[in-house]
Amino acid sequence: MKVKAPGVAERDTRVLPAGDAASIAEAARVILQGGLVAMPTETVYGLAADATNARAIAALYAAKGRPQFNPLIAHFASALAAEGEAELTADAHRLAARFWPGPLTIVAPVKPGCRVGLLARSGLETLALRVPSHPIARQLIAAVGRPLAAPSANRSGRVSGTRAEHVMADLDGRIDAILDAGPCPIGVESTIVACLADGPRLLRPGALARADIEDCLGMALRTPAVSGKTPLAPGALASHYAPQARVRLNAQTLRPGEAGLDFAGRFGRAGGAPIIDLSPGGDLHEAAANLFSSLRALDAPGVAGIAVAPIPAQGLGEAINDRLARAAADRPI
Numbered sequence: 001m002k003v004k005a006p007g008v009a010e011r012d013t014r015v016l017p018a019g020d021a022a023s024i025a026e027a028a029r030v031i032l033q034g035g036l037v038a039m040p041t042e043t044v045y046g047l048a049a050d051a052t053n054a055r056a057i058a059a060l061y062a063a064k065g066r067p068q069f070n071p072l073i074a075h076f077a078s079a080l081a082a083e084g085e086a087e088l089t090a091d092a093h094r095l096a097a098r099f100w101p102g103p104l105t106i107v108a109p110v111k112p113g114c115r116v117g118l119l120a121r122s123g124l125e126t127l128a129l130r131v132p133s134h135p136i137a138r139q140l141i142a143a144v145g146r147p148l149a150a151p152s153a154n155r156s157g158r159v160s161g162t163r164a165e166h167v168m169a170d171l172d173g174r175i176d177a178i179l180d181a182g183p184c185p186i187g188v189e190s191t192i193v194a195c196l197a198d199g200p201r202l203l204r205p206g207a208l209a210r211a212d213i214e215d216c217l218g219m220a221l222r223t224p225a226v227s228g229k230t231p232l233a234p235g236a237l238a239s240h241y242a243p244q245a246r247v248r249l250n251a252q253t254l255r256p257g258e259a260g261l262d263f264a265g266r267f268g269r270a271g272g273a274p275i276i277d278l279s280p281g282g283d284l285h286e287a288a289a290n291l292f293s294s295l296r297a298l299d300a301p302g303v304a305g306i307a308v309a310p311i312p313a314q315g316l317g318e319a320i321n322d323r324l325a326r327a328a329a330d331r332p333i
């Protein structure tokens with residue numbers, strides 16, 4: 001569905017099949033001209049723009065309807081390229097060496113002359129850096145030859161898109177193209193760790209499990225208290241990944257009118273209510289991969305609410321429970 005909105009340029013959104021060699025070159029050309037292209041990553045689809053082009057970044061915020069106080073992650077082809085823009089501490093180096101390319105975002109102080117502009121950073125003197133492992137994202141970043149700012153490719157406040165159809169449902173008519181590479185393998189966003197002068201802190205649980213990071217650093221990660229209004233990852237506002245329907249967590253059974261987001265078969269058949277099981281066999285990786293598409297599928301008109309079965313908190317479960325808690329939080333009108 002195309003949506004006209006004040007202040008958002010209407011664009012003809014093309015779907016470029018990622019398997020086609022010409023698609024990457026075309027997507028890179030569009031980005032170098034200041035355009036917006038949704039790209040697959042191993043976590044979720046990102047809406048990519050040239051991070052060094054302030055006009056492109058302004059258009060990106062407008063297309064998503066994203067508040068400009070919420071900074072963007074800069075995506076690089078290599079740790080070396082990322083280090084050109086920001087100062088990595090010893091801890092950051094250790095994490096980068098172990099987990100890049102992969103679903104880890106490191107927040108670090110910018111270097112003087114950082115090419116990622118103030119708008120993309122929301123005026124901060126720190127920069128969120130990520131080196132994705134998805135081959136299409138990597139080819140696109142290499143073809144552009146500049147850092148790509150890429151927030152999740154959804155309208156602000158909606159759940160992230162893990163398939164090209166999700167991106168089209170949110171952004172058709174607002175962006176120039178989407179590189180369609182099918183479903184994203186992991187399905188939840190990267191883990192964000194701040195590596196600043198006061199040591200490493202977990203800003204957002206995500207696709208890389210806390211235990212793996214703690215194991216690499218040889219210490220427990222501090223988790224800053226999120227005060228709701230001024231979280232440390234500014235996008236981590238309490239209600240963020242919100243479907244339209246009310247979300248009820250840790251449900252043991254379904255109430256009348258509710259759809260069910262199940263895990264490991266707890267709800268059974270429940271008398272014909274729509275139910276999606278994130279993983280009938282209780283596998284957290286499978287559950288993460290299915291999370292956002294299942295929330296979107298259950299969030300249909302006429303569904304009074306979505307009941308969510310309990311999901312274990314370890315490993316990827318921390319990120320899954322974090323996203324579900326945000327989906328269930330009271331949201332601003």
Ligand code: TXA
Pocket residue numbers: 041043044045046047070071072073105107124126127128130150151152153188189190191192203232233234235236
């Ligand atoms: O997996 C991912 O990280 C995906 C893919 C596309 O790479 N991207 C993603 O971007 O989730 P986004 O914009 O939806 O979320 C980025 C988060 C936001 O909560 C933002 O506030 C936080 O990163 N962030 C960005 N720069 C920051 C900084 N300098 N300090 C603290 N938080 C920052």
Ligand code: MG
Pocket residue numbers: 151152160235
């Ligand atoms: Mg997002």
